[in-house]
Amino acid sequence: MRRLAVGIAFAAVLGVAGCSGEEAAPAQATAPEQSAVPGAPVSQEKQQDVRITASATPFVPGVLDQGAPATAVLVLVENTSADKVVKVNPLYFSITDSEGGKHSVELGLGDDQIGADELQPGEKIEGTIAAEGSFTAAKVTFKPLFGANVTVNVTPTQ
Numbered sequence: 750m751r752r753l754a755v756g757i758a759f760a761a762v763l764g765v766a767g768c769s770g771e772e773a774a775p776a777q778a779t780a781p782e783q784s785a786v787p788g789a790p791v792s793q794e795k796q797q798d799v800r801i802t803a804s805a806t807p808f809v810p811g812v813l814d815q816g817a818p819a820t821a822v823l824v825l826v827e828n829t830s831a832d833k834v835v836k837v838n839p840l841y842f843s844i845t846d847s848e849g850g851k852h853s854v855e856l857g858l859g860d861d862q863i864g865a866d867e868l869q870p871g872e873k874i875e876g877t878i879a880a881e882g883s884f885t886a887a888k889v890t891f892k893p894l895f896g897a898n899v900t901v902n903v904t905p906t907q
Contacts (some may be wrong), residue, residue: 813857
């Protein structure tokens with residue numbers, strides 16, 4: 750219950766901090782591309798402003814971990830646009846396991862969690878995302894509030 754209250758409070762603070770009063774242009778629908786190569790985009794809009802890479806990484810407990818099994822993925826987000834700011838937040842990610850199950854990312858569960866930030870053109874940010882449960886991460890989806898969703902395959906641990 751405490752974790753839920755902390756998560757709701759954190760999400761509320763991020764929501765208020767992320768409100769800039771700007772209106773974003775709606776994303777244009779385009780046909781998604783498909784790939785079976787680990788680490789390559791599974792579905793990425795053709796006029797994408799962000800590049801995501803994801804690789805499996807050992808789970809290291811974070812401040813809100815309560816000892817339950819968890820799975821972590823190291824993600825790198827890069828703003829590839831020429832003139833747009835890309836907002837990044839750990840809550841914009843989800844993990845799909847090898848059997849098709851979706852897992853929500855938990856705030857503070859894993860160490861070195863990717864931060865909430867605004868990336869200027871050409872900037873990058875890297876960090877982990879983690880979800881409860883022991884599973885094999887197959888895909889990561891980045892769903893920003895404004896802009897197109899990006900789904901990439903997770904590169905397995907070497």
